[in-house]
Amino acid sequence: MTDRTIRNLDNLHRSASTARLLNLLRVASDHGHTRAWAEDPLFETAILNRAMIVKHRLRRDELDCFVGRRHVATKIILPIDTADLRAGGRFTFVNQLGFERIMKEGFGLTPDHPDVETLTIIDQLPSLDPFLLRERLRRSGIEPAPCYFAISESDLAQMSSFVEQEIHPLVSLSVGDIAIMPGSVQTLAAKILSGEPGENMEALRVTLRLSADDYQEGIFCWKGFLYYKWVLTSLATEIRDVSEEVANLRPRGRIEPGLMDYLARTRVQLRSRILRTTEEARLTIQVYDTAFAGLSVEGQSGAFRDFLIQAPSMFSRLGEQLGALQHIVSFWRYRFAPGRAPVGVGELIDILMDFEAGLLGYGESDSGHYVAA
Incomplete structure (x- = not known):
C-alpha cells in the first residue's frame, strides 16, 4: 500500500527508536558506516533494513486487513524517497491478509526466509522496547549488532x-x-x-x-x-x-x-x-x-x-x-x-x-x- 499522507514522516525519522518505533532508517544513518551494522544486520534484505517499523493502533477502516480481532498491528513503512520524506512512504502490516504474497512480490521473500521470521517475532511482541526486542530475538538465535537496540x-x-x-x-x-x-x-x-x-x-x-x-x-x-x-x-x-x-x-x-x-x-x-x-x-x-x-x-x-x-x-x-x-x-x-x-x-x-x-x-x-x- 502507498501512503503519501503519513503524518510527520520526517518528524518520525528524526525520532530514535522507542517502545513504539523501530527506526531502522535512523540506525542506518547513524551506524551504516560501521562494520557491525554491515556484518550483523537486523534484516538481510537491504530495503527492510532501512524501514521504519511502528506499533500502530488500527483505525476502523484497517480492521478488515486481518483475520480475527486485534487493535494494534506492526506497520512496516518504506519511504518513497529517503532524501525527501515529505513524499510519504509505502507500507504494509505484518501478517495482514495477503502478507505472504506481498513479501514474495515486493521483496522476493518466501515464508521460510529469515527476514519473515524476524518480522513475525517483532509482530508477536507487545512493544518495540529495545531490551524486550533483543531478548526475544536472541532466544530465537537472531543476534543483530548492538546498534539496533540503543536507547534514544x-x-x-x-x-x-x-x-x-x-x-x-x-x-x-x-x-x-x-x-x-x-x-x-x-x-x-x-x-x-x-x-x-x-x-x-x-x-x-x-x-x-x-x-x-x-x-x-x-x-x-x-x-x-x-x-x-x-x-x-x-x-x-x-x-x-x-x-x-x-x-x-x-x-x-x-x-x-x-x-x-x-x-x-x-x-x-x-x-x-x-x-x-x-x-x-x-x-x-x-x-x-x-x-x-x-x-x-x-x-x-x-x-x-x-x-x-x-x-x-x-x-x-x-x-x-x-x-x-x-x-x-x-x-x-x-x-x-x-x-x-x-x-x-x-x-x-x-x-x-x-x-x-x-x-x-x-x-x-x-x-x-x-x-x-
Whole structure:
C-alpha cells in the first residue's frame, strides 16, 4: 500500500527508536558506516533494513486487513524517497491478509526466509522496547549488532542522572565516600549504559566470578533493569492519574443502559489491572534492588551474581508490563489532550478494550495474535 499522507514522516525519522518505533532508517544513518551494522544486520534484505517499523493502533477502516480481532498491528513503512520524506512512504502490516504474497512480490521473500521470521517475532511482541526486542530475538538465535537496540539520546540523557544516583552506593563501598573522585560515579554510569564495559570493569567481573560471556550478558541485564526501573519511576505519577481518569471519564451523548453497565464494569476491571500490573512490575524490580543492595551496601556479591545470571528470564514479562503501561499513558494523554474532540461511548469502549487486552498477559488475546501494547 502507498501512503503519501503519513503524518510527520520526517518528524518520525528524526525520532530514535522507542517502545513504539523501530527506526531502522535512523540506525542506518547513524551506524551504516560501521562494520557491525554491515556484518550483523537486523534484516538481510537491504530495503527492510532501512524501514521504519511502528506499533500502530488500527483505525476502523484497517480492521478488515486481518483475520480475527486485534487493535494494534506492526506497520512496516518504506519511504518513497529517503532524501525527501515529505513524499510519504509505502507500507504494509505484518501478517495482514495477503502478507505472504506481498513479501514474495515486493521483496522476493518466501515464508521460510529469515527476514519473515524476524518480522513475525517483532509482530508477536507487545512493544518495540529495545531490551524486550533483543531478548526475544536472541532466544530465537537472531543476534543483530548492538546498534539496533540503543536507547534514544533524549532518554539516555534523562536516565544518566538516575543511574548515577543508583550506583553511588557501589562506588562509595569501593573507595569510601571521602575518597570518591570527581566524575567517578558518572564514569561508571557511562560504562554501564554503554553496554560495552570491556577491560575498564574487569575488577567487577572478577569479583562476581563470571566468565567473559556471562559478564557481558550480565552487564546488559543490569543496564536493562536500570532502564526498566527508570521507566517505572518516570511513569508512576502518570499511571496513577490516568487510572483515576479512566474510572471517571464520561463519554458524550446518551448511553444505553446495557452499555452503561458494561462500561462501568470495564472501568473497574481496567483500573484494577493497571494498578496490579504496576505492582507486579514494582515487585520484579525489587528483586534487582535487593540483590544490588547485597553487593553495594553489604559487600556480598553472591546474590547480585545470581541475579545477573537469572535476569534474562525476567525481561520478557517486565517488558510486556511496562510496554502496556507506557502505551496506556501515552495514548490517553494524546487522545484526551486539551482541545481534542469529546469521546463517544463506542470509541471509549474500544480504547478501554485495547488497554485491557494489552494487560491480559503475553499471548492471551482473543484473536490468537499477541496484542501489542
